[in-house]
Amino acid sequence: MRIDWRRNNSLTSFFYKCESCDLHSELSIEDFLDQKLQKILKVKGEKLNNALISGNIKFHESRGFPALQFRKDVGTIESGTVVYLGKKIEVVRGFPKIRRTLILSPALENHFNDKVAVEEKMNGYNVRIASIDNQIFAFTRGGYVCPFTTKKALELMDLTSFFKENPNLVLCGEMVGTENPYVSHHYPEIGKLGFKIFDIREKISNKPLTINEKFDLIEKYNLPPVTLFGVFKADQVAMEVKKIIKNIGKEGREGVVIKDLEMEEMPLKYTASQAHDREIKYAFKYPFDFGRAFFFSRVIREGFQAFEMNESEEELKKRAQRLGESILMPMVKTISCVSNDNPAAEDLVIEVNSKEEADEFVRFIHDLGVNATLLKFEDGKATIRRIHQSTTDKISNYLKGGLY
Amino acid sequence: MRIDWRRNNSLTSFFYKCESCDLHSELSIEDFLDQKLQKILKVKGEKLNNALISGNIKFHESRGFPALQFRKDVGTIESGTVVYLGKKIEVVRGFPKIRRTLILSPALENHFNDKVAVEEKMNGYNVRIASIDNQIFAFTRGGYVCPFTTKKALELMDLTSFFKENPNLVLCGEMVGTENPYVSHHYPEIGKLGFKIFDIREKISNKPLTINEKFDLIEKYNLPPVTLFGVFKADQVAMEVKKIIKNIGKEGREGVVIKDLEMEEMPLKYTASQAHDREIKYAFKYPFDFGRAFFFSRVIREGFQAFEMNESEEELKKRAQRLGESILMPMVKTISCVSNDNPAAEDLVIEVNSKEEADEFVRFIHDLGVNATLLKFEDGKATIRRIHQSTTDKISNYLKGGLY
Numbered sequence: 001m002r003i004d005w006r007r008n009n010s011l012t013s014f015f016y017k018c019e020s021c022d023l024h025s026e027l028s029i030e031d032f033l034d035q036k037l038q039k040i041l042k043v044k045g046e047k048l049n050n051a052l053i054s055g056n057i058k059f060h061e062s063r064g065f066p067a068l069q070f071r072k073d074v075g076t077i078e079s080g081t082v083v084y085l086g087k088k089i090e091v092v093r094g095f096p097k098i099r100r101t102l103i104l105s106p107a108l109e110n111h112f113n114d115k116v117a118v119e120e121k122m123n124g125y126n127v128r129i130a131s132i133d134n135q136i137f138a139f140t141r142g143g144y145v146c147p148f149t150t151k152k153a154l155e156l157m158d159l160t161s162f163f164k165e166n167p168n169l170v171l172c173g174e175m176v177g178t179e180n181p182y183v184s185h186h187y188p189e190i191g192k193l194g195f196k197i198f199d200i201r202e203k204i205s206n207k208p209l210t211i212n213e214k215f216d217l218i219e220k221y222n223l224p225p226v227t228l229f230g231v232f233k234a235d236q237v238a239m240e241v242k243k244i245i246k247n248i249g250k251e252g253r254e255g256v257v258i259k260d261l262e263m264e265e266m267p268l269k270y271t272a273s274q275a276h277d278r279e280i281k282y283a284f285k286y287p288f289d290f291g292r293a294f295f296f297s298r299v300i301r302e303g304f305q306a307f308e309m310n311e312s313e314e315e316l317k318k319r320a321q322r323l324g325e326s327i328l329m330p331m332v333k334t335i336s337c338v339s340n341d342n343p344a345a346e347d348l349v350i351e352v353n354s355k356e357e358a359d360e361f362v363r364f365i366h367d368l369g370v371n372a373t374l375l376k377f378e379d380g381k382a383t384i385r386r387i388h389q390s391t392t393d394k395i396s397n398y399l400k401g402g403l404y
Numbered sequence: 405m406r407i408d409w410r411r412n413n414s415l416t417s418f419f420y421k422c423e424s425c426d427l428h429s430e431l432s433i434e435d436f437l438d439q440k441l442q443k444i445l446k447v448k449g450e451k452l453n454n455a456l457i458s459g460n461i462k463f464h465e466s467r468g469f470p471a472l473q474f475r476k477d478v479g480t481i482e483s484g485t486v487v488y489l490g491k492k493i494e495v496v497r498g499f500p501k502i503r504r505t506l507i508l509s510p511a512l513e514n515h516f517n518d519k520v521a522v523e524e525k526m527n528g529y530n531v532r533i534a535s536i537d538n539q540i541f542a543f544t545r546g547g548y549v550c551p552f553t554t555k556k557a558l559e560l561m562d563l564t565s566f567f568k569e570n571p572n573l574v575l576c577g578e579m580v581g582t583e584n585p586y587v588s589h590h591y592p593e594i595g596k597l598g599f600k601i602f603d604i605r606e607k608i609s610n611k612p613l614t615i616n617e618k619f620d621l622i623e624k625y626n627l628p629p630v631t632l633f634g635v636f637k638a639d640q641v642a643m644e645v646k647k648i649i650k651n652i653g654k655e656g657r658e659g660v661v662i663k664d665l666e667m668e669e670m671p672l673k674y675t676a677s678q679a680h681d682r683e684i685k686y687a688f689k690y691p692f693d694f695g696r697a698f699f700f701s702r703v704i705r706e707g708f709q710a711f712e713m714n715e716s717e718e719e720l721k722k723r724a725q726r727l728g729e730s731i732l733m734p735m736v737k738t739i740s741c742v743s744n745d746n747p748a749a750e751d752l753v754i755e756v757n758s759k760e761e762a763d764e765f766v767r768f769i770h771d772l773g774v775n776a777t778l779l780k781f782e783d784g785k786a787t788i789r790r791i792h793q794s795t796t797d798k799i800s801n802y803l804k805g806g807l808y
Contacts, residue, residue: 101805299699303691317725401505
């Protein structure tokens, strides 16, 4: 049986075509959710239907890839989950939100029982790679197939044999480097673009492989893992992470994820002060687009970290200076920029093979609601300008005397 | 005709007693709003009724003072408005929100046409004083009759002849000083407690007197006004305020309100950097009670002020250091305090004549939802401990390893 899908205005019908009997029949969405999807996802058909009505699940098609995309958590199914409506129904679950701890001790010894792995948390963007209908796709966190990421992932790694032999697995990792359209960060060992794997999970169930199983596959298929800082006993790991986090902070790196070796406990993340500042800087470069949402949690992290690190007056003052400058300097710079009639914008550079490829990518992020234009294409590099409209408009209004 | 009022569970009836005929009759609230209040407030009865149902208008009684209290704006009627249901219906309108400008020029020359007065904006709490049924009451911003403020206002000023001759006017001002239960701030010329008037307005209409009319009455009745820094032409005031704000900032004072002499344009406020920092400090002393809501707008003010003041790299760095310390230091201190099993609390001292008076005040703020207890009463001074529960609970949870 092959399922085609057809969207009509009220989203009430699917079009089924059974390949054996060649019989056409219409099936209402309610029946599809109830008879098919409920069994696969183990979420009540009614709940799925409500999510569809409220827009928490959306129909989505790109590159001949018809799918249901979960915009929010629905029951136990994570946002970012994609249900592929192809020859057979395939489910790539959303990457689960990793909880954060504000202090290392006693959080880590309380949370974990046995041995834990400390892996690097890199500053890039979360990508899941899966094979669907023998085609390999790279999904962004939200569950979109990103054309840029899909193409680059396949150039960076040879994934053919992995997915041929493991069609049921999903590679979860971070796309990093300076030349990507989402999060540009310089890692000396990466340069322009690289991909690092941190989890391997099962389709449908989202069950992660254990740390050992993961590294076995990574070795077997010659895949690139994120750095493993070490394996520690649960009651000693807080001390170790304190040392690790100070070092990677100084190197301008982001943080760590602490994982139960069996992957039975929920992993936890912890990040360096410098990473908080970097994010605050970005947020206050575009304060009316990101400032409010970004700020509070990052400042809270700084407070707890300063407390736990038991910092001297001198160290605290330095942390405060960094924090204050991360807020103020980018904001003043952007106000000054807008006062000269320029928009609050950032230019992203990506490597592409053709202007068409650049155009396709700009269309893709445009459809996601990003205000972006292709500034230039030259020597295989596309410069994409992303305009932060709210920041541009509000600053411009306040500078003209608009009231707050 | 005298209106008594009676609250029943469904808030559906008033009890009217006509003094001439001694006849009792019940009037539904809908009819009361429609037949009486709509005419007085010039807001549709239906709108008033909806506000009552949704809780934006509440019945409220304290000290034999039955009233409708506006919790939110309803049509043109400001939140904080009180409708007294006494022998006659009296309306004390809420103090209107004063809009803020983020930059001085060209905001001030654009907004004002003619001459403007620059008055001091003090750091205390907003109070309206009005005579109702020949009794003088002091209302907080929200529209509560505060027993402490009422008593102190009458001790600080002789208001008898003013209200005898002007029962139709409302004195609007700031209660300031170190010994008050709301906003403690040291002003050298004030000391423990003082009251400063900035507006005189009409009951019901909320129309403000012009600056000249206001100062005539202030002089006639020997009332205490806030400082008038001067009267300037609209196109020169930005430059003047820049100078004034730098000085009052250095003196640890708050800011200014710029007012059209005729009070026909909306007044505007502008505050000093030090005042922003002071508020941020307070917010991050109790981050999970105030941090998120307080922070963003104050930081935005700093950004625009730094830009307009055209600060050097050195000055910017100093401003950033102050800002960063205002965020980080109080937070680390409070985390440390909670880690020693103390609550995140502040102790307020007020002068009262008796323990009963202190108890009454604690009951009053308790009813407003403030977690406060009388710590001690000694030598006419009551120490009231206000506990910030959300901050205490959350920090305590995170310190035990609770996840963020």
